[in-house]
Amino acid sequence: MKQRRLRIASLVIAGLGIAIATYLTYVHYAGLQPICAGGSHGCERVQSSSYATVGGVPVAVLGLIGYVSIAGALLAPGDGARLAAAALTVVGFGFSAYLTYLELFVINAICQWCVSSAVLLTVLVVLSVWRLLLVDEPPLEVAAEAS
Amino acid sequence: MSSRQQQKEKARAEREARERADAQAQQRRKRVQQLGAVLAVAVVVVVVLVLVSQGGKDKPNASNGGAVAGASDARAMLAGIAQKGTSLGDPNAPVVMTEFADLQCPFCKQYTLDVLPTVVQNYVRTKRLRLEIRIRNFLGPDSDVAARAANAAATRNRLWNFIDVFYRNQGTEDSGYVKPAFLRRIATAAGVSPQLVVDGSTSAAYEKPVKVAEAEATAAGLTSTPSFLIGPKGGKAKPLSFSALTVDAFTQAIDPQLKALAQ
Numbered sequence: 001m002k003q004r005r006l007r008i009a010s011l012v013i014a015g016l017g018i019a020i021a022t023y024l025t026y027v028h029y030a031g032l033q034p035i036c037a038g039g040s041h042g043c044e045r046v047q048s049s050s051y052a053t054v055g056g057v058p059v060a061v062l063g064l065i066g067y068v069s070i071a072g073a074l075l076a077p078g079d080g081a082r083l084a085a086a087a088l089t090v091v092g093f094g095f096s097a098y099l100t101y102l103e104l105f106v107i108n109a110i111c112q113w114c115v116s117s118a119v120l121l122t123v124l125v126v127l128s129v130w131r132l133l134l135v136d137e138p139p140l141e142v143a144a145e146a147s
Numbered sequence: 148m149s150s151r152q153q154q155k156e157k158a159r160a161e162r163e164a165r166e167r168a169d170a171q172a173q174q175r176r177k178r179v180q181q182l183g184a185v186l187a188v189a190v191v192v193v194v195v196l197v198l199v200s201q202g203g204k205d206k207p208n209a210s211n212g213g214a215v216a217g218a219s220d221a222r223a224m225l226a227g228i229a230q231k232g233t234s235l236g237d238p239n240a241p242v243v244m245t246e247f248a249d250l251q252c253p254f255c256k257q258y259t260l261d262v263l264p265t266v267v268q269n270y271v272r273t274k275r276l277r278l279e280i281r282i283r284n285f286l287g288p289d290s291d292v293a294a295r296a297a298n299a300a301a302t303r304n305r306l307w308n309f310i311d312v313f314y315r316n317q318g319t320e321d322s323g324y325v326k327p328a329f330l331r332r333i334a335t336a337a338g339v340s341p342q343l344v345v346d347g348s349t350s351a352a353y354e355k356p357v358k359v360a361e362a363e364a365t366a367a368g369l370t371s372t373p374s375f376l377i378g379p380k381g382g383k384a385k386p387l388s389f390s391a392l393t394v395d396a397f398t399q400a401i402d403p404q405l406k407a408l409a410q
Contacts, residue, residue: 029390044370045286050253050320055199087185094193098200108287108321132182135174 006131010085010124011074017067017120024060024113034113045109051102059099063117066092070124086132093125209332210318217315218336221308224264228271230304233280233356235267240277242408244401245376245384247364248310250293251286251321252372256314257392263311265394266401275405277380280310281360283372287321291357292348296330298356299347300339308337309344377404 027034028047036043046052052059066088073085096118103110207213228235244266248255270276282298284291293313300309312333318324327345334344347353367376367386378384389400 048249048252048254048286048372051200054196083181083185086182087188090185090189091192094189095196098193098197106320129182132185133175133178135171135178 003131003134006127006134007074010089010127010131011071013120013124013127014067014071014074017117017124018064018071020113020117020120021060021064021067025058025064028058028060034111036112042109043111043113046103046107046111046114049102049107049109051099051107062095063092070128082132086128089121089124089128093121096121208318209316209329209336210324215312215316215332215336218312220315221311221337224267224311225307228267230307232301232304233306234277235280235307236271236277237274238277239380240271240274241380242275242405243277243279243378243380243384244387245279245281247281247283247360247369247372247374247376249283249286249290249372250297250310250313251290251317253317254392255373256317258373259311259314262392262394262397266397269398270401270405276401278307280306281363282310282357283360283364284357285361285372289318289321289323289325292325292330294357294360295350295353296325296334296344296348298353299344299350300334300337301356302347303339303343305337305339309333309339312336377401377408379408 024034034043034047054062070085070088070092073081073088075081076084096114099114100118103114209215225235229237231238246255246258248259266276266278271278282294284294297306297309297313300306316329316333318329325348327348330344330348331341334341364370364374367374367384369376369386373392375387375389376384377387387400387404390396
């Protein structure tokens with residue numbers, strides 16, 4: 001039961017991540033800038049920085065691929081999928097932590113969309129590790145027999 | 148039910164409970180091992196991503212103690228083309244394209260090195276297009292120093308050479324590399340007085356064009372670099388949409404504008 005709840009909660013958060021990454025990918029290819037609260041240059045500076053791409057691939061696209069992969073692993077059944085979901089979220093969290101470090105100490109600007117994504121990945125990593133470590137409960141009939 | 152049978156069932160239940168507890172403990176150990184493997188793989192993948200993200204940022208050039216790169220390329224691209232202040236090309240060209248750039252912006256560098264030579268060759272040399280540039284400073288302190296220095300070079304009609312050489316020697320963002328020694332070398336390679344550029348980099352007089360550039364960008368709704376406005380000479384310009392920083396994308400964006408404005 002707990003597994004199911006964790007899985008649903010993770011899927012909802014992955015869905016939010018997909019929405020954010022899709023928006024950032026769209027504005028990147030449309031040549032627009034993301035809406036940045038307060039009218040600051042934060043999003044503009046982060047998006048115009050040399051760290052906005054990894055090996056020529058925009059970070060927004062990497063994020064979209066990551067969130068879709070996480071959602072796919074969450075939807076798939078079995079222990080392998082649970083392990084894959086945990087691995088993907090840990091990688092996403094680690095890379096997101098690196099990007100947040102760049103924003104704070106190298107680019108010296110904060111993009112609210114990136115921070116939102118970092119928060120989502122932090123919650124996702126907690127849920128997916130919890131789900132991975134959660135030991136399966138015995139079936140109800142076995143538990144009833146035992147009592 | 149006899150007492151003996153009850154004892155047997157109790158023993159069986161206890162055995163089953165022990166087996167379940169053992170199985171759960173085994174499963175827990177397995178999961179912890181899996182978590183360890185996940186963390187190890189994740190560390191490797193993240194390190195690879197970080198290395199790829201950092202890659203190509205430290206090629207030797209004037210920003211990191213190397214030789215000044217690309218001075219002859221800049222001269223070759225701009226040879227024989229009229230420069231006046233922030234303009235490049237025939238003052239009577241029927242169409243004007245204004246670029247908004249930050250000298251620290253890697254995408255502005257990409258445009259300048261990959262696309263601008265073709266734009267110059269196909270549109271500026273054929274007198275169909277005049278280029279204008281507005282230098283912004285939003286990426287940080289090094290942008291501000293570089294923008295003032297560039298505006299000083301503009302007073303000697305060497306702005307486009309200065310910009311081109313600067314991009315070819317662009318350093319790590321806001322690492323403090325835009326120092327007088329760096330500016331001297333860029334200015335020399337661009338064919339402009341090093342002292343003028345160094346003095347200009349700290350002069351309030353050259354801050355005004357930067358403020359004007361920021362105001363123009365804001366008024367036109369341009370919020371990223373590089374951004375472009377295109378319009379008829381002396382007429383109202385509008386933002387140029389382009390799908391990528393490639394020659395094909397810019398040709399596809401500029402050609403219809405030239406055609407429409409020529410009619």
